Amino acid sequence: NALGPTITIGEILVEIMATEVGEGFAPPLTFTGPYPSGAPAIFIDQCVKLTKNAGIIGTVGNDAFGQINVKRLEKDGVDISAISIDDSLPTGSAFVRYREDGERDFVFNIVASAAGKIVRNKETDTLISKAGHMHIMGTLLAIPGAWEMAEYAVNVIKKNGGTLSFDPNIRKELTADSVFTQRLAYLLSQTDLLLPSGEEILTITNTSSLTDAIKNIFSLGVSEVVLKQGREGATSYHRNGDIVSEKAFEIEEIDPTGAGDCFGATYVSCRRLGMTLNDSLTLANAAGARNVQFTGPMEGTATLDELQTFIQNVSRKI
Numbered sequence: 001n002a003l004g005p006t007i008t009i010g011e012i013l014v015e016i017m018a019t020e021v022g023e024g025f026a027p028p029l030t031f032t033g034p035y036p037s038g039a040p041a042i043f044i045d046q047c048v049k050l051t052k053n054a055g056i057i058g059t060v061g062n063d064a065f066g067q068i069n070v071k072r073l074e075k076d077g078v079d080i081s082a083i084s085i086d087d088s089l090p091t092g093s094a095f096v097r098y099r100e101d102g103e104r105d106f107v108f109n110i111v112a113s114a115a116g117k118i119v120r121n122k123e124t125d126t127l128i129s130k131a132g133h134m135h136i137m138g139t140l141l142a143i144p145g146a147w148e149m150a151e152y153a154v155n156v157i158k159k160n161g162g163t164l165s166f167d168p169n170i171r172k173e174l175t176a177d178s179v180f181t182q183r184l185a186y187l188l189s190q191t192d193l194l195l196p197s198g199e200e201i202l203t204i205t206n207t208s209s210l211t212d213a214i215k216n217i218f219s220l221g222v223s224e225v226v227l228k229q230g231r232e233g234a235t236s237y238h239r240n241g242d243i244v245s246e247k248a249f250e251i252e253e254i255d256p257t258g259a260g261d262c263f264g265a266t267y268v269s270c271r272r273l274g275m276t277l278n279d280s281l282t283l284a285n286a287a288g289a290r291n292v293q294f295t296g297p298m299e300g301t302a303t304l305d306e307l308q309t310f311i312q313n314v315s316r317k318i
């Protein structure tokens with residue numbers, strides 16, 4: 001199954017953004033959207049543009065917001081056969097407003113929406129049985145029912161010779177929960193490629209230095225850690241001691257949402273296509289940087305041609 005599709009499981013949402021920067025949602029504001037969103041949806045859309053072989057498991061409501069997303073994914077070539085349509089719940093959504101300092105305020109409708117209802121059926125089992133790689137995001141650990149699906153999929157895919165990548169996306173508050181920490185430990189024990197950002201790697205390993213954190217992760221069986229470093233680019237650490245870094249591109253950030261997902265999708269796809277570590281990191285940095293230049297989290301996903309044009313035209317940090 002090594003050549004099977006890349007798959008992911010999780011929330012399919014729309015995002016609706018306040019047009020003015022500021023804090024909270026108190027005064028009546030002007031919004032733009034809905035835009036197709038949800039980290040797993042962004043991830044899989046970016047994957048399919050590079051490999052033409054990717055599918056997602058998730059649920060939308062029987063409404064216009066669900067249609068927006070499913071239609072986009074289908075148009076781009078994503079296998080949507082394992083997307084369920086729930087007749088009683090609305091499609092998940094996220095309202096977002098950017099603050100002056102770049103932080104974001106959110107109002108989420110996820111857990112109690114269709115996005116929070118992930119159920120196994122014939123279509124999900126079929127997609128899982130074909131998969132060559134699965135990407136899991138930490139947000140999945142907060143969706144009831146998704147865990148059973150994730151555990152089942154990890155088992156099947158690993159048994160079939162496939163691989164697993166994991167983007168922890170962890171909030172510190174969650175790490176105090178014992179079920180959560182157990183699940184996190186299980187996922188890490190099955191992960192081939194870990195894609196943390198910022199301080200996340202310290203949080204999930206409960207360490208205070210990057211060296212200790214990386215050592216800890218390798219002792220769990222992970223073979224590669226790719227650290228996303230925002231404006232600093234990205235670094236790949238290998239269990240055999242190899243370290244490869246690539247600088248970020250110099251661009252003006254318009255909308256940071258989705259950078260990590262486009263980066264991860266591109267890195268995973270390029271590695272699966274057999275590209276070198278340096279080329280994969282450069283293309284992934286380009287995908288992250290290019291995406292933040294577009295308003296809307298999924299609007300900046302890119303084909304290989306678009307990424308190569310970007311790389312030729314945009315300078316890198318020194």
Ligand code: ATP
Nearest residue numbers: 197228229230233248253258259260263285288289
């Ligand atoms: P997200 O905010 O989507 O969760 P993340 O924290 O997981 O993202 P980042 O490190 O912010 O991941 O972004 C992923 C990659 O995208 C970076 O490693 C970098 O290559 C690129 N990138 C993101 N923001 C910028 C930026 N402002 N300038 C240049 N490159 C960027």
Ligand code: MG
Nearest residue numbers: 197230259260
């Ligand atoms: Mg970030």
